Amino acid sequence: MGLEITELLELPNIYVESYSKTDKGWLLQLRPLSDGMRCPGCGRFIDRVHQAPKVIIRDLAILKRPVHLQIPRRQFHCQGCFILALHWMQMRIESGKSLIAC
Numbered sequence: 001m002g003l004e005i006t007e008l009l010e011l012p013n014i015y016v017e018s019y020s021k022t023d024k025g026w027l028l029q030l031r032p033l034s035d036g037m038r039c040p041g042c043g044r045f046i047d048r049v050h051q052a053p054k055v056i057i058r059d060l061a062i063l064k065r066p067v068h069l070q071i072p073r074r075q076f077h078c079q080g081c082f083i084l085a086l087h088w089m090q091m092r093i094e095s096g097k098s099l100i101a102c
Contacts, residue, residue, distance in 0.1 A: 005028070008062075009028075009030075009069075014030050014031070014032060015030065015033055016030055017029045025065040026062060026067045027056075027068050028067065028069050030071040031071075031072075032072065036048075039076075039080065039081060039085055040085055041078060041083040042081040044080050044081075048076060048079070049074055051074075051075050052072040054073070055070070055073045056069065057069050
């Protein structure tokens with residue numbers, strides 16, 4: 001997919017794999033570029049994915065058409081401190097962008 005759309009979103013470590021125009025607006029399929037994350041409990045790098053269901057969130061409109069982002073909500077399991085950490089939520093908090101869960 002074009003790097004231009006990925007740059008427009010300004011979400012760190014996220015790549016737009018594909019997009020389509022639907023009757024409800026634009027749907028962008030996203031892929032995380034990172035293999036893991038830092039555990040919020042102990043600080044170790046964790047890359048063991050516990051589960052990754054896809055979620056759709058609403059973002060700001062483009063050209064007055066609603067935009068929905070489909071992204072795997074990866075949940076990692078830290079074997080050091082046994083915390084389950086949500087990568088998607090961490091990305092949302094750190095970026096400070098207007099993302100709304102549908």
